[in-house]
Amino acid sequence: MKSLSEIETVSKRSSKAAGFSWGIAEEVGKNIRILELFGLGGIKNLNYYFRVRNKRNFEKLHLVSNENKTAKLEFCPIIAGLNFLDQVRSLEILNEIIFEKIAYPLLFLPFVSRASEVIGKKIQLKIDNRVFLLNYNNSIYSNSLNEGIVEVGNNVLIKFQENKDSFEENEWRELYKLSENTFVEESDSLKQDGAGAGLTDND
Amino acid sequence: MQVELRNPNVIMKLSRLGSFHQSKLSFLRSFLKEFKDWEYKRDLFDLDEFGYGVAVYSFKKNNRVYSLICFANELSENERSDRVIATKWDAAFTLHDGVPTKKDIERLKNEVPKQEVGRLSYKELTLSRANKSVRIFDHVVESLSSGIQPDINLLSKVGYLYRTTAVYGSGKFGLADRFRIKNREEIYGPFRLEMMLVYFVRQFTFDQVNHVAKNKNPKKAVNLDPEICRNLGIGNSTGLGMAPFIVNHPTLLNNWIYAREVALKKIREIKNVKTENSDLFKNCLKKSIKNITSWNTESEYQKKKIKSLLRDLNIFINFLEKNFDFSKEFAFNEIYLWLEKNSEEECIEYVVSMMMEPYDDIVNPLINTMSSEEEKYFNIPTDRTVFELRTILENKYSKILKIDFSKKENNQNFWFISKNKEEPRLADRFMESGSELEQPLAIARDIKKLYDALSVFKNSSTIDKFLVKNSDLRHVVRRAFVIEKFPYSEIQDNTIGQSIIPIDMLRLKLSFFGALKFDPRSDKWLRICMFQGAPLPEQLKNYDDHWVYNSLN
Incomplete structure (x- = not known):
């Protein structure tokens, strides 16, 4: 089994060899490590993308907006992802961002995962019928694992998830009440001495 | 009194970094401190009469076990080479996480001797190989098998029975990634498992030499005197492979240097130095002279440095004894200021290391701060402005921005990875081909380029737009935001200039390892000795923390 350190180094060097700058190659190395750590096919997709990239051109998306369409060529997942990551602080005010036709979209995913960590919000990423919930770059929840190579994402949708509870207030109260059963009812003397300080903060 | 941390523009110059010496912060010393109360065992020693076979050594505490597995093989004279291009060695080693099963040993027997072309698993932590110093090893075997101890003078000239030529860790060749083990408290200090491997290897060399001598003459042979063993270390040949490491790990580099600088600052701020501490300082200093007078090298460059060190130290000791009163306030600060005025870099840094000796209370807490969570600082804060980035460059790289890279001599060399060994190398840009495949290690040149590019960009623009x-x-944008937080993260020198001495980069790293007796064999590789004078495993529980200065050599 290859170690993540080997995966990162080889991905970085191959990205440089494929024509990216060292700075971008470093980003790709980090990303493929993330994909492989989370059990997604980073090496496979990167390898195929570089193979195809020798023969075909891809559109470079520099400025990301709420709707990103390409007339002819598919978007390069690395340049689109990198600029999404770099610009995410100004993009998060948009509720949704749409991309049409991103090549090898699994290579785009780790940029979005890292963006989730940068802005401190979960991000939902839909690549056609595949859904990924990216949790602050700590984990990825998905309905679509082990798919191997995904050549194109025709409709890619990014939704920033507001930081809010995933449960109702009454559900919380119910659980909280149960947790109170671990507390001790205080007698008067315990109220007096138990905390180690006086009854009020300023006496 | 508040003492300022030393200026990174001075300390991070290569000539200064290349004058660093081992100290209490060094990894091999902190490793011994951490593992002194672990249970040491030789679990297996299955060597034939010539010393070839398998051996296993372990450290155990509670449920944690680290085992070194050694494979000693026959090697013909013409196959023995210290160069990294070698493919066979006298012995090969791996540090295994836990107790290896027979199946593990069988698997590793096929892989470990192959080193870079073998495959290890997540159960292995570090990997290394070593060659005998044949002259010394044979002499020791001859002596012991004749019932006498070897010639100490001969031994002290070399200092070891075996030399390692590489120690690998952190996921190389399938070894465990650091993330799997980084939360273990016993390995919070950097390179602790690499140090463990080398320490075990040292013991293996003694056991092997005793075993071979015993088999040669079972009736007459004696064991190597433990005191002689203690005064032998493990040699190491180190080439350029180590140099890019300190450029590629800026936050780690910062944390090493920062720990040293904080220790120095705190020691200089001590108002009243206790007599027991000044005595210990003076005692270590005097005893340590032995390590300098026994420092053998053929290198004219190093000979000059040793000569200057010895001269400066003698002047300093004379000053201490005749003109210095330790009862005055802030004595160590005064000493430091005197050194800055009267000594060269080699001696200044030597005494800085020595000042730490009495102060466990200052040094020990710093040891655990010397690792780094590098991932945390990888993302570029792209919402910052061009103005802010330019200000960082002006503040943190002021000397570097003055270098004129249009001059040939400032752009003379390039770093590359060799195709046949996947190892870093340095070459003349104007003499050799391949500079189009240059590694991103010309930080000074690229910072200058960044500065030029920023100056034609709008101040209020954000970095995402600049990128x-x-x-x-x-x-280099990433690096600039790293140095903003970590002042000692960058070498303040030109790593591609004509006058670069790459072994300065190696020396810096090796001093933090705790190496002694740097012996440059060219400007690109050197030999060192590790653990010379260190307690043997059986002596660990009650060892003297200042063992570095107590060797016989």
């Missing part, structure tokens, strides 16, 4: 137009500078 759209300047993706070729992304790697």
Whole structure:
């Protein structure tokens, strides 16, 4: 089994060899490590993308907006992802961002995962019928694992998830009440001495 | 009194970094401190009469076990080479996480001797190989098998029975990634498992030499005197492979240097130095002279440095004894200021290391701060402005921005990875081909380029916009935001200039390892000795923390 350190180094060097700058190659190395750590096919997709990239051109998306369409060529997942990551602080005010036709979209995913960590919000990423919930770059929840190579994402949708509870207030109260059963009812003397300080903060 | 941390523009110059010496912060010393109360065992020693076979050594505490597995093989004279291009060695080693099963040993028997072309698993932590110093090893075997101890003078000239030529860790060749083990408290200090491997290897060399001597003459042979063993270490040949490491790990580099600088600052701020501490300082200093007078090298460059060190130290000791009163306030600060005025870099840094000896209370807490969570600082804060980035460059790279890279001599060399060994190398840009495949290690030149590019960009623009137009500078934009937080993260020198001495970079790293007796064999590789004078495993529980200065040599 290859170690993540080997995966990162080889991905970085191959990205440089494929024509990216060292700075971008470093980003790709980090990303493929993330994909492989989370059990997604980073090496496979990167390898195929570089193979195809020798023969075909891809559109470079520099400025990301709420709707990103390409007339002819598919978007390069690395340049689109990198600029999404770099610009995410100004993009998060948009509720949704749409991309049409991103090549090898699994290579785009780790940029979005890292963006989730940068802005401190979960991000939902839909690549056609595949859904990924990216949790602050700590984990990825998905309905679509082990798919191997995904050549194109025709409709890619990014939704920033507001930081809010995933449960109702009454559900919380119910659980909280149960947790109170671990507390001790205080007698008067315990109220007096138990905390180690006086009854009020300023006496 | 508040003492300022030393200026990174001075300390991070290569000539200064190349004058660093081992100290209490060094990894091999902190490793011994951490593992002194672990249970040491030789679990297996299955060597034939010539010393070839398998051996296993372990350290155990509670449920944690680290086992070194050694494979000693026959090697013909013409196959023995210290160069990294070698493919066979006298012995090969791996540090295994836990107790190896027979199946593990069988698997590793096929892989470990192959080193870089073998495959290890997540159960292995470090990997290394070593060659005998044949002259010394044979002499020791001859002596012991004749019932006498070897010639100590001969031994002290070399200092070891075996030399390692590489120690690998952190995921190389399938070894365990650091993330799997980084939360273990016993390995919070950097390179602790690499140090463990080397320490075990040292013991293996003694056991092997005793075993071979015993088999040669079972009736007459004696064991190597433990005191002689203690005064032998493990040699190491180190080439350029180590140099890019300190450029590629800026936050780690910062944390090493920062720990040293904080220790020095705190020691200089001590108002009243206790007599027991000044005595210990003076005692270590005097005893340590032995390590300098026994420092053998053929290198004219190093000979000059040793000569200057010895001269400065003698002047300093004379000053201490005749003109210095330790009862005055802030004595160590005064000593430091005197050194800055009267000594060269080699001696200044030597005494700085020595000042730490009495102060466990200052040094020990710093040891655990010397690792780094590098991932945390990888993302570029792209919402910052061009103005802010330019200000960082002006403040943190002021000397570097003055270098004129249009001059040939400032752009003379390039770093590359060799195709046949996947190892870093340095070559003349104007004499050799391959500079188009240059590694991103010319930080000074690229920082200068970044500065020039920033100066034609709008001040209020954010970095994300700058990067759209300047993706070729992304790697140095990242570094600039790192140095903003970590002042000692960058070498303040030109790593591609004509006058670069690459062994300064190696020396820096090796001093933090705790190496002694740097012996440059060219400007690109050197030999060192590790653990010379260190307690043997059986002596660990009650060892003297200042063992470095107590060797016989």
